[in-house]
Amino acid sequence: METPRCDAIVLSAMTWMDGEVGPIDRAEIDAHMLTCRHCASEIAALRLLTERLAPLSRAAVTGEVWPAIEAHLDRRRAIPAGLVLTAAAVFLLAWRALEAAAMDPLAWWTRPVTVGVAALLFLCLRVNPFRVEPRLV
Amino acid sequence: MDDSATVQRCLKGEPDAFRMLVERYQGRALGHAIAIIRNRDDAQDAVQEAFLNAHRALHTFDRERVFYSWFYAILRNCCYKLLARRRMDAVDHAVRLDLLESPTLRVDDRLAMERALAALSPTDREVVMLRHFDGLSYAELAASLQIPIGTVMSRLFNARKRLRDGLSGGLAPGRIGET
Numbered sequence: 001m002e003t004p005r006c007d008a009i010v011l012s013a014m015t016w017m018d019g020e021v022g023p024i025d026r027a028e029i030d031a032h033m034l035t036c037r038h039c040a041s042e043i044a045a046l047r048l049l050t051e052r053l054a055p056l057s058r059a060a061v062t063g064e065v066w067p068a069i070e071a072h073l074d075r076r077r078a079i080p081a082g083l084v085l086t087a088a089a090v091f092l093l094a095w096r097a098l099e100a101a102a103m104d105p106l107a108w109w110t111r112p113v114t115v116g117v118a119a120l121l122f123l124c125l126r127v128n129p130f131r132v133e134p135r136l137v
Numbered sequence: 138m139d140d141s142a143t144v145q146r147c148l149k150g151e152p153d154a155f156r157m158l159v160e161r162y163q164g165r166a167l168g169h170a171i172a173i174i175r176n177r178d179d180a181q182d183a184v185q186e187a188f189l190n191a192h193r194a195l196h197t198f199d200r201e202r203v204f205y206s207w208f209y210a211i212l213r214n215c216c217y218k219l220l221a222r223r224r225m226d227a228v229d230h231a232v233r234l235d236l237l238e239s240p241t242l243r244v245d246d247r248l249a250m251e252r253a254l255a256a257l258s259p260t261d262r263e264v265v266m267l268r269h270f271d272g273l274s275y276a277e278l279a280a281s282l283q284i285p286i287g288t289v290m291s292r293l294f295n296a297r298k299r300l301r302d303g304l305s306g307g308l309a310p311g312r313i314g315e316t
Contacts, residue, residue: 011294018268020275023290049301053269055241056250061168065185066159072189073155 005032006039013043017050087122094118140204147195155195159188162205166212172266173216173259176223183219187212209281213263220259253303261296268293 009032012022016029033040098114140161146154163184170180170187190211198207242250254262264282267273273281278289 011290014294014297015275015290018275018293023287045301046297049297049304050269052242052246052250052304053265056247056270058168058172058266058270061164061171063163063167063181063184065163065167065181065188066156068185069159069188069192070156072185073192 003036006036006042009033009036009039010042010046013039014046017043017047087119090118090122091115141200144195144198144200144204147192155192158204162208163188165205166208169209169212169263170216173213173263174220174223175255175259179219179223180216183215184212186219187215190215206277206281210283213282217259249304253300256303257296257299260292261299264289264292265296265300 008024009029012024013029013033015022016026022029033043094114095111098111140158143154143157143161147158166184166187167180170183171177174180174183187208191208194211198204254265257265264278267278267281275286275289278293279286282289282292284292
């Protein structure tokens with residue numbers, strides 16, 4: 001008769017069948033199977049499934065992905081010039097935004113500090129916000 | 138040359154070293170990606186993206202680990218991301234899982250097994266195929282799938298039950314599912 005423990009018994013039996021250590025010891029599983037036809041049948045079905053899968057293997061898959069990867073890596077290596085230009089654009093925008101937003105004359109140190117923060121953020125993120133991710137070819 | 142030395146060469150900036158890694162593992166990676174995604178073009182995209190991500194993250198690779206096991210975590214991440222943003226009708230039912238023929242299994246039984254595996258969810262199919270066709274132990278499955286061993290046990294258990302259920306109508310009398 002099926003009991004709440006049956007699933008745990010079958011799972012443990014599967015684990016032992018796989019050559020691993022199950023959460024329930026084998027003596028308890030054997031004792032349970034003597035009285036539970038449900039578990040005996042489930043375990044037999046799992047064993048049969050494992051036997052059917054055993055002789056099968058994956059066929060080798062061929063494919064050439066290197067050319068696309070190489071092209072992408074080449075584009076990535078070519079980024080520094082774009083990165084420098086983007087960084088310059090970000091700093092200039094930050095400078096101009098600060099100028100435009102300022103109603104009163106600002107202390108002399110506010111501009112370099114703002115640009116410094118922008119530079120720090122840019123370096124920390126290491127992401128070009130204007131780059132459009134092209135689909136891999 | 139072993140993987141660890143090849144990674145070291147990559148990190149030193151040798152351009153051919155990464156190519157060696159890609160060429161060494163691209164077939165295996167494609168097989169694994171097709172098993173998850175079941176669409177060859179998407180699988181190829183996922184593999185490319187995974188290698189590019191791996192290239193970017195090579196400095197984080199622990200040289201005590203097996204390279205492919207580390208790479209597999211990146212690959213499956215790419216596969217599941219792609220599955221999540223892909224339309225359901227992109228599943229290519231013509232893509233077979235291509236199991237090798239076995240003299241001890243009838244052709245129609247092998248095809249039934251392929252169909253039953255293909256009908257599983259990607260996560261079920263992945264765990265069953267890694268266990269049975271790649272021979273991964275529970276500890277290796279836990280490392281590859283980044284889940285605890287207890288979860289490996291329950292995932293494998295449930296996946297096998299569903300596979301058995303899927304096969305129960307597909308095999309000749311006296312086959313799996315009949316007890």
